[in-house]
Amino acid sequence: MNPSLNAVQQNIQTLYQLLDVAGCDYAVYDTGRLVTKISNNDFIAFEDGLKPYPTPIQQMAKFALVYWPKQSKHNPYIWFLNLPIDEESLINSGARNHFVSIITEALGSTFAAEDSAQQKIPDNPYIKPPEEKKLAILNAKVKQDLGQPASPEYLKCAAYFENYQAGTQQASSWQQLSTQGMADFVTDLTLPNNQNSFDNVYFDLPLALQTELASLLEHAVISRALANRLIRSVRQQQFTLDQSLTNSLRILASHANSQNFRELLIDLLATESGKSTDVLTVLVARNWSALQQDICLVAFLEHIAVNTSPSVFNALFADLVAIPSLRKPIFQLLAEELMLPETRKALRNMVSSQQRV
Template sequence: MTANIATLAELLDAAGTTWRVYDIGRRVQKLDKATFADIESTKLAYPFPLAQHALLAIQFWDAKASAEPYVWFLKLPLDEQSKLIAASRDHFANMVLEAVGTQLLGDEQEQSKLDNNPYVFTPNANKRAAFNAHIKVELHQSASQYYEHTQLYFSGKLGWQQWQSIAVQGLADFAARLNQGDNELRLCSAWEHLPAEVRQPLAAQLENAQVSTQVAEMLQQSIQHALDKNDKALLIDSLRAISFAPASGICCAAIDKVLVSNWAEDADICQVIAGRLWTHLQAPERLAAFMEKSAQIESEQPVFASLFADLVAIPTLRPHVLAMLRCEQRSEALSRAIGGLFS
């Protein structure tokens, strides 16, 4: 990069833009600028790594203009300690400078020069919908055209089987606006009636929403119901939906119930816990119980190894996961699974 521009933040500032950064890997959530600066300087490991990458959405716009914001969806590699590989970041920034200079707010044709950039990626439909919904809330903009119909569906007036006209973007808008109107009440009343065709994509949106205690309690009951009925699909959807709830005690209790159930050694369930509820695995006892169960999974795929690699990359969990390697009080299955990591 140039002598005056050393980071993406400096590039965006030099272009005179107003900008924001979001993680869109594990879930859609905003990164404050101080945290992003520490990530760029490698003072801080990336807090939400996914498969050794930082998946970012950088939104920027001209505060003086009324044009829609631009968005870069970036997939930047991380090192073994989940720190940003600066050379890759510099490579991307240089490609931007070569393509459009510091005139980042050019027309679509200028922006299209970056389409074949190796660091640019297209998020899946669920993440794109969630990101769009969150942006509109933050910018105090109206929801999409699908929102009102989705609200009507959750009132129950259309009939629960009349889901074919429900759009993913409508579900994303509904999840992002649970605290508006009577959306929360509608969700709590509707959840047990929802067909899987609605519940599954809704759960994918709710995992980006910090649901209230009332909603978390409803989902906790749903998790218990799924365990009682041996309903794996409902269990997965309920765990995903509750995963970002600030009510940590409720989430921890839900995980603990799952870990003593007959689903504790199911690969899909363990992947949901590791991928969505990782923040609640910092307690050594819960982490140990989770890894013990993961080691028991019988599968053609190396499930334990993939879960270990995923969790050890998360900065807040890394010391706890590594401590397990030195723990002598573990089962034979866990010892064997850990040994397999180094064979």
């Protein structure tokens, strides 16, 4: 091994140090639950073992590390990383160090200067791209954050909703829109023209298109006006368990921490639809921020303890306590003797079943 390369490897302990040595700026996006940006300061604290990963899933930190040579944002590179974490969502430094060593051994410390560098990374267990919709949303968010133009398909999508609003667009023609075009459009819903045309036509769109959009909109920010209309619609439909309900819950992800949504969640739990495994899974996977309020957290935990099978309760509870913003509040509630009686019973049953295995 080259002595200078060996010295570089010994000095590099983290991904952010690796990128600094390579002369790169970078941005980090969670790709596990919702495609959202993680600040560089929070990412550094995570890598240094000072903070848990904010949104873990399946005991993994799944994120896109987007980097580019300084002063050259036109052609960023992306690593889709899946790093194991411990039960408190802190980084597994051994796995991270292993990945860093793979990069430095294969590419050296000047990898960002080579256009073909991405093709030289050896197979490893840490790089795995997310599914298509998340890739499209990530691409849209990166282009927006770096000031790059949206895809050519974006204009087709914007025109579709404008023309639909004007009554000059056939509903079925949405199938000609590309996933990337729709992702670029929903990422730009903060633009007044886009927001206006979309908000005005959403409830008239074909259910198939609403469902297609839900898998993109859950990563975007819809207007407060549309969020309130969705909440009213769910109530007017009397919480009927259908595709529209799960679509609405997913689309409302960006407003899950609002009081209106929390009130909706409490009322939903009192219905038959609130017992649906699909609905409960969406609430945990996409709307968990609503549970950061103790009233909602207690109601949800007691609800799943009584109204789900042991296997479903175990899976939902494990997912909830894996989220750092909920883990501490849950254990604090369990430490209070009179709180969460049904949850305690379900947990005792879980422990007993595990001991019998």
